Each structure stands twice: as C-alpha cells, then as structure tokens.
Amino acid sequence: MLSDEERRAIETEMSRYEHKRAASVDALKIIQRHRGWVDDAALRDAAELLGGSPAELDGVATFYNLIFRHPVGRHVILLCDSISCWICGYEPVHRELRERLGIAMGQTTPDGRFTLLPTACLGACDGAPVLLIDDDLHRNLTPGCLDTILANYD
Numbered sequence: 064m065l066s067d068e069e070r071r072a073i074e075t076e077m078s079r080y081e082h083k084r085a086a087s088v089d090a091l092k093i094i095q096r097h098r099g100w101v102d103d104a105a106l107r108d109a110a111e112l113l114g115g116s117p118a119e120l121d122g123v124a125t126f127y128n129l130i131f132r133h134p135v136g137r138h139v140i141l142l143c144d145s146i147s148c149w150i151c152g153y154e155p156v157h158r159e160l161r162e163r164l165g166i167a168m169g170q171t172t173p174d175g176r177f178t179l180l181p182t183a184c185l186g187a188c189d190g191a192p193v194l195l196i197d198d199d200l201h202r203n204l205t206p207g208c209l210d211t212i213l214a215n216y217d
Contacts, residue, residue: 065108083114087123091130100131136171136178138216141195144181147188159206
C-alpha cells in the first residue's frame with residue numbers, strides 16, 4: 064500500500080503530464096526513494112493510480128536497471144563492466160570488491176550494507192575503471208583504493 068506521502072508525490076508528478084501513465088518512471092522512483100525498492104503491493108497501487116495494469120508498470124520497472132524489484136542493500140554499488148573499464152583494470156577491482164564484501168555480483172552483504180551490481184556503462188570512460196555508489200561516482204579505481212571508498216558508506 065502506498066503511503067500518503069508517496070501518493071501525494073506521485074500525484075504531483077502525474078499533474079505534470081498530459082497522460083497519467085507518462086509518470087510511470089517517476090512513480091517507481093518515488094516508491095524506491097521511500098522504500099529502497101519497489102515491492103509488488105506498491106507496484107499494484109501505483110499502477111491503479113496511474114490508470115494502468117500492474118503488468119504494464121512491472122514491464123517499465125524491469126526495463127530500467129536502476130529500478131529495483133527486489134530488496135537491495137543500504138548502498139548499491141554499480142561496477143561498470145564496459146570495454147573501457149575492462150581494458151583499464153576492471154578485473155582486479157572486481158576481484159577485490161568480491162573479496163572485501165564477501166559477495167558475488169547480484170548479491171547483498173549479510174549485514175545489508177552493500178549490494179554489488181554490474182552496469183554496462185557509467186559514461187566516465189576517461190576515468191576507467193569506475194563505479195557508482197548511491198549517487199557518488201568513483202574514478203580511476205585500483206584494488207588498493209577500495210577500502211577507503213567503502214569506509215565512507217555506513
């Protein structure tokens with residue numbers, strides 16, 4: 064069930080569009096901002112509010128890789144695996160992250176602190192290899208810099 068705050072925020076976004084369904088991505092982002100991910104009940108309520116079906120809205124949610132349909136950690140690490148990052152040292156950074164966190168790609172640490180996900184490109188090839196934690200882009204990664212970076216996220 065959507066909270067009153069989520070419902071109001073979605074209605075505000077819907078008012079900016081000629082067609083309510085055009086606010087689908089905005090609605091999903093609002094729910095995720097409040098909950099950390101988009102659960103089935105919230106998706107159903109948002110679909111009803113937008114005048115669409117849950118299946119349609121789920122199609123939107125699953126199309127975008129930054130809308131999470133399953134619980135994720137407090138901090139999501141997106142590790143770029145583009146060709147530029149591969150050439151510039153992706154593999155040692157990836158290996159070190161897996162070892163430091165004790166998880167594989169797609170998993171969340173047992174304490175719920177981090178989820179590690181691959182991403183095709185972060186648009187920062189000039190600083191490869193790169194990763195994004197929450198909204199923070201980290202460039203020119205080496206295995207040795209990861210402890211310092213991770214320490215900034217409780």
